[in-house]
Amino acid sequence: MSNTFIVETSARHVHLSKADLDILFGEGYELKFRKELSQPGQFATFDRVDIVGPKRTIPGVTILGPTRPQTQVELSLTDARSIGITAPIRESGDLKDSAPCKIVGPCGEVEISEGVIIAMRHIHMLPEDAERLGVKDKQIVSVKIPSPERSAIFSDVLVRVTPTSALAMHIDTDEANAVGLCGQEGEIVNI
Amino acid sequence: MSNTFIVETSARHVHLSKADLDILFGEGYELKFRKELSQPGQFATFDRVDIVGPKRTIPGVTILGPTRPQTQVELSLTDARSIGITAPIRESGDLKDSAPCKIVGPCGEVEISEGVIIAMRHIHMLPEDAERLGVKDKQIVSVKIPSPERSAIFSDVLVRVTPTSALAMHIDTDEANAVGLCGQEGEIVNI
Numbered sequence: 001m002s003n004t005f006i007v008e009t010s011a012r013h014v015h016l017s018k019a020d021l022d023i024l025f026g027e028g029y030e031l032k033f034r035k036e037l038s039q040p041g042q043f044a045t046f047d048r049v050d051i052v053g054p055k056r057t058i059p060g061v062t063i064l065g066p067t068r069p070q071t072q073v074e075l076s077l078t079d080a081r082s083i084g085i086t087a088p089i090r091e092s093g094d095l096k097d098s099a100p101c102k103i104v105g106p107c108g109e110v111e112i113s114e115g116v117i118i119a120m121r122h123i124h125m126l127p128e129d130a131e132r133l134g135v136k137d138k139q140i141v142s143v144k145i146p147s148p149e150r151s152a153i154f155s156d157v158l159v160r161v162t163p164t165s166a167l168a169m170h171i172d173t174d175e176a177n178a179v180g181l182c183g184q185e186g187e188i189v190n191i
Numbered sequence: 192m193s194n195t196f197i198v199e200t201s202a203r204h205v206h207l208s209k210a211d212l213d214i215l216f217g218e219g220y221e222l223k224f225r226k227e228l229s230q231p232g233q234f235a236t237f238d239r240v241d242i243v244g245p246k247r248t249i250p251g252v253t254i255l256g257p258t259r260p261q262t263q264v265e266l267s268l269t270d271a272r273s274i275g276i277t278a279p280i281r282e283s284g285d286l287k288d289s290a291p292c293k294i295v296g297p298c299g300e301v302e303i304s305e306g307v308i309i310a311m312r313h314i315h316m317l318p319e320d321a322e323r324l325g326v327k328d329k330q331i332v333s334v335k336i337p338s339p340e341r342s343a344i345f346s347d348v349l350v351r352v353t354p355t356s357a358l359a360m361h362i363d364t365d366e367a368n369a370v371g372l373c374g375q376e377g378e379i380v381n382i
Contacts, residue, residue, distance in 0.1 A: 077368035155342035177268035178369035
């Protein structure tokens, strides 16, 4: 079996808590399913919100479902700078003292004091993938991404092993553009 | 002497031909010098134009001086996609069949049929730097850029040797953000 895996661009998106969803879209609102994502149970919706920083607003940012315990906004560094916030590079869910922003929905708005992050590049995989690839959960690896004009090796890539993952590397739009991502597969390398 | 070199972010910018400068800013207009850039003779100006694509406009893009034989617009892939154009990754000056756009200035506008590129990552250097680093003009190399959280090795980096260069690597904002660029130095590596 090949040692390569798909590399997916994780464009800017929002995960909402149930409480914030109620404020932004109205009490009892249900997210409108659009399509499944590669990770089991995760889905894109037709619902969008505006992300407001001190300098500018990014309109129409996609909400991913299902709801989560804490609202989380994932931007690229380009996005964060454009709206005037300094957000840390973090693993999803690690939100303590991350950046604040305002979120505006069709029925209301919320000011979050933390929750905006730049997602740390990572690879989702099952335990059997990890064994085959010779890596462990939480390990930091380097991944080679070939490209006709912008090949690169990204280090500081987090391995995330769970029993319900689909094997896929996730990078943000800055990283995807830096390698001209267009369907290439990645491979863990020792450098 | 160290084998490392500064890595500079080349943010979106425009080089104008004299003819286009006349149309955009008025006959006989002189670019307003703001500051010298690392490459001798090149300078940033106080002058700005709007770059218009089919989907959106990027307002206030900096013009670099002096004027050039052909107008050239250098965007990141993030920028190009945001305004709805598909621009090729090219060496500066290699504009044949590159992307079109509209440029709007305070006194007029021009539609360029080609001239928009995504700059190929590159290292400017003097002949003595090239000799010391063991590379030649036009050679394609890989450069390691350390980073606390986003280290990477960029391949497909073009070496540009001229007798008037200052040793510096130039990457665009997508690439800079993909390595969390903040003053780190680069180093040519064999991989």
